[in-house]
Amino acid sequence: DAGVTQSPTHLIKTRGQQVTLRCSPKSGHDTVSWYQQALGQGPQFIFQYYEEEERQRGNFPDRFSGHQFPNYSSELNVNALLLGDSALYLCASSEQHRGVMELFFGEGSRLTVL
Amino acid sequence: GESVGLHLPTLSVQEGDNSIINCAYSNSASDYFIWYKQESGKGPQFIIDIRSNMDKRQGQRVTVLLNKTVKHLSLQIAATQPGDSAVYFCAENKETSYDKVIFGPGTSLSVIP
Known part of the structure; x- marks a missing residue:
């Protein structure tokens, strides 16, 4: 069973450009959250x-x-990129049930803005 | 506002010793408190959570303690192993915010062989 998969793993952009990051959730999960980690x-x-x-x-x-x-x-889209957008972008998936707060994270997409 | 923070940014322990990672929070309305482990180059991994109406919960080699009086959360790791070396985040959630989880800044745990 594949976990959360993200692509691309690394990418470099310049200021003002646009970027699209992709995420496939864990099988059976219907909720996707995106996080930015500096x-x-x-x-x-x-x-x-x-x-x-x-x-x-x-x-x-x-x-x-x-x-x-x-x-x-x-997908996560970021327009008009700024230097401060450089970070690891994490996708997390979960099921809609209560009782356990277990988010499953992918390994992230490392974005560098030059 | 909501915030979750950690007392110690780094922690070094000898292999086999017990580790204690502490966390302070300010949002007393949170329903869940969660610990995540993040190894280098990987995404955070769920360790254990505790509901706000509990004060202790045990897992495999880990125990989470919640003290709502002083808004303090701790993670205890028994018999720390080299594989426990990672950054540990405490986080919180409100049931009305679905699966939105707010993370603290993290503590780096280094296990000395």
Whole structure:
């Protein structure tokens, strides 16, 4: 059973460009969350998708947008890249049940903005 | 506002000793507190969680303690092994925010063989 998979693993962009990151959730999971992790810091919640809609959003500008497809996979798009967008972008999937707060994370996409 | 933070940024322990990683939180309305482990080059991995109406929960070699009076959370690792070397994050969640998890800044645990 494949866990959460993300692509690409590494990428380099220049300021002003746009980037799309992709995520396939763990089999059976219908909820996808995206996090940004700057070097040496904890992951920061960007947004969460459920039933192809953005259900929650953290304190990130509109330059950050996303999408969830019918097969539950998801994309994160960032427009007009800034140097400060350089970070590890993590995707996490979960099931809609209560009792255990177990998010399953992918290994992330490392974005460098020059 | 919501925040979760850690007292110690780094911790070194001898192999076989017990480790204690501490965390302070400010949002008393949280329903769950969770510990994650992140090894170098990997995403965070769930270790254990505890509901806000509990004060202790045990897993395999790990115990989480919750003291709501002083808003303090700790993770105890018994018989620490080299494979336990990683960054540990405490995190919190409110049931009304579904699976949105707020992470603290992390503690780096280094196990000395």
